[in-house]
Amino acid sequence: MTLHERLKSVDVPVSTFENVMKQFDQAASKLNIARELLEFIKYPRRSTIVKLPVQMDDGSFRMFTGYRVQHSIVRGPAKGGIRFHPDVTLDEVQALASWMTWKCAVVNIPFGGGKGGVACDPSKMSRGELERLTRRYTADLIDLFGPERDIPAPDVNTNEQTMAWIMDTFSMHERTTVTSVVTGKPLVLGGSAGRREATGVGVVITVREALKHLGLEASRCTAAVQGFGNVGSVAALYLHRLGVKVTHISDVYGGLYNPGGIDVEELVKYAAKHKNIVGFAGANAFDGDQILFADVDILVPAALENQITVENASRVKAKIVAEGANGPVTPDADPILVEKGVFVIPDILCNAGGVTVSYFEWVQDRMGYFWSEEDVLVRLEKIMTYAFQDVLKVALENKVHLRLAAFMVAIQRVVDVVMLRGIYA
Numbered sequence: 001m002t003l004h005e006r007l008k009s010v011d012v013p014v015s016t017f018e019n020v021m022k023q024f025d026q027a028a029s030k031l032n033i034a035r036e037l038l039e040f041i042k043y044p045r046r047s048t049i050v051k052l053p054v055q056m057d058d059g060s061f062r063m064f065t066g067y068r069v070q071h072s073i074v075r076g077p078a079k080g081g082i083r084f085h086p087d088v089t090l091d092e093v094q095a096l097a098s099w100m101t102w103k104c105a106v107v108n109i110p111f112g113g114g115k116g117g118v119a120c121d122p123s124k125m126s127r128g129e130l131e132r133l134t135r136r137y138t139a140d141l142i143d144l145f146g147p148e149r150d151i152p153a154p155d156v157n158t159n160e161q162t163m164a165w166i167m168d169t170f171s172m173h174e175r176t177t178v179t180s181v182v183t184g185k186p187l188v189l190g191g192s193a194g195r196r197e198a199t200g201v202g203v204v205i206t207v208r209e210a211l212k213h214l215g216l217e218a219s220r221c222t223a224a225v226q227g228f229g230n231v232g233s234v235a236a237l238y239l240h241r242l243g244v245k246v247t248h249i250s251d252v253y254g255g256l257y258n259p260g261g262i263d264v265e266e267l268v269k270y271a272a273k274h275k276n277i278v279g280f281a282g283a284n285a286f287d288g289d290q291i292l293f294a295d296v297d298i299l300v301p302a303a304l305e306n307q308i309t310v311e312n313a314s315r316v317k318a319k320i321v322a323e324g325a326n327g328p329v330t331p332d333a334d335p336i337l338v339e340k341g342v343f344v345i346p347d348i349l350c351n352a353g354g355v356t357v358s359y360f361e362w363v364q365d366r367m368g369y370f371w372s373e374e375d376v377l378v379r380l381e382k383i384m385t386y387a388f389q390d391v392l393k394v395a396l397e398n399k400v401h402l403r404l405a406a407f408m409v410a411i412q413r414v415v416d417v418v419m420l421r422g423i424y425a
Helices: 003-009 016-028 035-042 090-106 127-140 160-174 198-214 230-242 264-274 288-293 334-340 353-367 373-398 402-421
Strands: 046-055 061-070 078-085 112-119 150-154 222-226 245-251 254-257 284-286 298-301 320-322 343-345
Touching: 016 035, 016 090, 016 402, 035 402, 046 090, 046 127, 061 090, 061 127, 078 090, 078 127, 078 160, 078 353, 090 112, 090 353, 090 373, 090 402, 112 127, 112 150, 127 160, 150 160, 150 353, 198 230, 198 298, 198 320, 198 343, 198 353, 198 373, 222 230, 222 288, 230 245, 230 264, 230 298, 245 264, 245 288, 254 288, 288 298, 334 343, 343 402, 353 373, 373 402
Parallel strands: 078 112, 078 150, 222 245, 222 298, 298 320, 320 343
Antiparallel strands: 046 061, 061 112, 245 254, 254 284
């Protein structure tokens, strides 16, 4: 057995950051940009690691490790969520911050990329412990944060309440209420209407545009959605409303299948009550791990990174893969999907609806005037549609797949700003 074969046989963790770097390099090779300039915009500008002592409910102290990465502030303040999860690493946070830079550039909003996280298990912590952890994280990184510097948002295992604690901690240090320091807040604290639905709605807008491009009718299409959290549930619901027959849905507990179409409106109500989709009477149970290989027209991976890999990409049957999650398709799997003729809508385009409405929230906070949900969704549709058309045009002109085209658009927009600003030395 060769060394390469032995390495492949070992369960080596996939570096998400290396995957992003591969995607960047593949797109950059198609652009006429100086290598030195590409090096300047490729890597994170600042990666911060903090040790966070937190008093637990029993009086003891525990040390947690927190991260905040600012990948770029060339086009504006760093923007990106904060996740609480046992498996948070610097590698993961750097990758997510990088994706945020390119995502903001693809939809052409004035932000750079940032991301944060704390290695912890929120399911084993009380509300009070989570509040103390959040406030300590904010206080330790307070010099990084600010409406003009770095603007956090919710991510895995964080929510509106987490953002409220961050906003309050920052505001107490500033001695004035600063609502625009975070997005994804409760409405009463300056949140935006439509923010919760934004990512899933954006996914479906790009799917709709892809269907138009491919000459497919929504009413004749079927779909499978992996993940039924915020993104997956909203995407499934809006696909259903678009006329698509959603036949397969999975979450971490199991899968559902109904060849006649799942009543997603009822499933949303069921999941809200039971906290999972298992046992829903309107569909049959099936192995949720097999959802990626469902015989459908549209596949929406809206769960975790690295789901479609070089080992399983050949089994994907869908005509369209709409990346609701960040990084669900690895770089080595992309060529396999391209060869199969699968139309992949890349994450930095497909799921950019969330950061777009975060931008709307930031704008509304700063001017103190708030829009209706209808206004927000109309503005979101306009930006997402324009972004899809911009990427599709580059893809067709350069005869490349959509992921390469999206990165090409994003990289060129960042470079254009660097050239105009110059590099301070």
